[in-house]
Amino acid sequence: MSSTPAPAQKYLQHPQISIIQDWLLKPDAPIHIKGLSGSSPALLITALKENHPHLFVAADKESAAYLYHDLIQINDESDVFFLPSSYKRSPEFGQPESSQLILRTEALQQLRQAKAQQFFITYTEALLEKVPGGSVIEEQTLTIGINERIDLFFVVDFLKELGFQKADFVYEPGYYSVRGSILDIYSFSHEEPFRIDFFGDEIESIRSFDIENQLSKSSFDEITIIPELVATGSADYLPLTQSITNDIVIWMDSPALVQSRMNAIFEKVTERFDAGKAEEVLELKIPEPGQLVDGDQLMQHLSDKPLVILNSSQASPLLKPFRLTLPHNPCFTKTSTWWKPIFWSDSRRVIKSSFYRITIASWNACVKYLKIAGPKSATRSSSMLCMKLCRP
Structure with a gap:
């Protein structure tokens, strides 16, 4: 956290x-x-x-x-x-x-x-x-991990019950494929599909992989497989x-x-x-x-x-x-000077009243603001929160 x-x-x-x-x-x-x-x-x-x-x-x-x-x-x-x-x-x-x-x-x-x-x-x-209630998610969720003893065909049967479809190669959520001891699953719980390698009845490795080049990416100790949770009119959906x-x-x-x-x-x-x-x-x-x-x-x-x-x-x-009075700042430009008296008058009011000003803006806007306002804008009674914000 x-x-x-x-x-x-x-x-x-x-x-x-x-x-x-x-x-x-x-x-x-x-x-x-x-x-x-x-x-x-x-x-x-x-x-x-x-x-x-x-x-x-x-x-x-x-x-x-x-x-x-x-x-x-x-x-x-x-x-x-x-x-x-x-x-x-x-x-x-x-x-x-x-x-x-x-x-x-x-x-x-x-x-x-x-x-x-x-x-x-x-x-x-x-x-x-x-949305599905807790009982629905529990019934339709399969959690498996490395070194766990579980039969490959049991997992396949469970996937069929959940509505997963078999394919030669998985390319979108809701599909699985089997090649020897390797099971590929594209769960709705993760942005990338999983590749599960079995050694007999034991899970040897779990990795995510790229659907374009089929190359492995991240390793996992445990994963949760969830199907498409389509809402129904039953009382289990709320x-x-x-x-x-x-x-x-x-x-x-x-x-x-x-x-x-x-x-x-x-x-x-x-x-x-x-x-x-x-x-x-x-x-x-x-x-x-x-x-x-x-x-x-x-x-x-x-x-x-x-x-x-x-x-x-x-x-x-x-x-x-x-x-909570949080007004928008005016639009500052290098050529405009009308806002400067207002800015400094407001700054003096903030300092005298012991208020603390927080300016929320994007990084570029913060840099531009400081260049135009000058070094006097960096007072003990003000702070700028510069983020990659989507809006001012």
């Missing part, structure tokens, strides 16, 4: 942040945080990451991708997981995407055993799909908010917008499934309505979860909003 970055630690000294920290110890009701902008949500969540795993729900995929990118710049990348939709665009249009299925399976697997200081990022379309534990803090950007978008997409999926031709539905793999959940159902399971609402104008008036 990575330690909290110095600028994020400064957040912890803010009185409003202390109130939020106290709330996290006993989250009896949702809270509403206003005033965040740009990449500041990533810094805020990082500052409050201790003691809890965190699930962030963005309104759309682009916003979720921005936050994911920001979080991996200031945290250990192995602690940040992206939970996408299984589909290329939206469940409304079908067409599952293998790369997204792998990311989704990995994130769901980690979410089942989420630990403090881990982050999970998702968005509206991804929440539409029901809304995401119902399947997670109560210690996961949920951060939701504009819940009313997420709920309305989910309801709209759910209605379109239902209409298309009912009106579509059987061949088209099968070809595009458009999900049945029973495999999905609408926004109303999803929100029903938030009442007993720690919920933080961000930047929403539609939050309940009963919720006390915490305002």
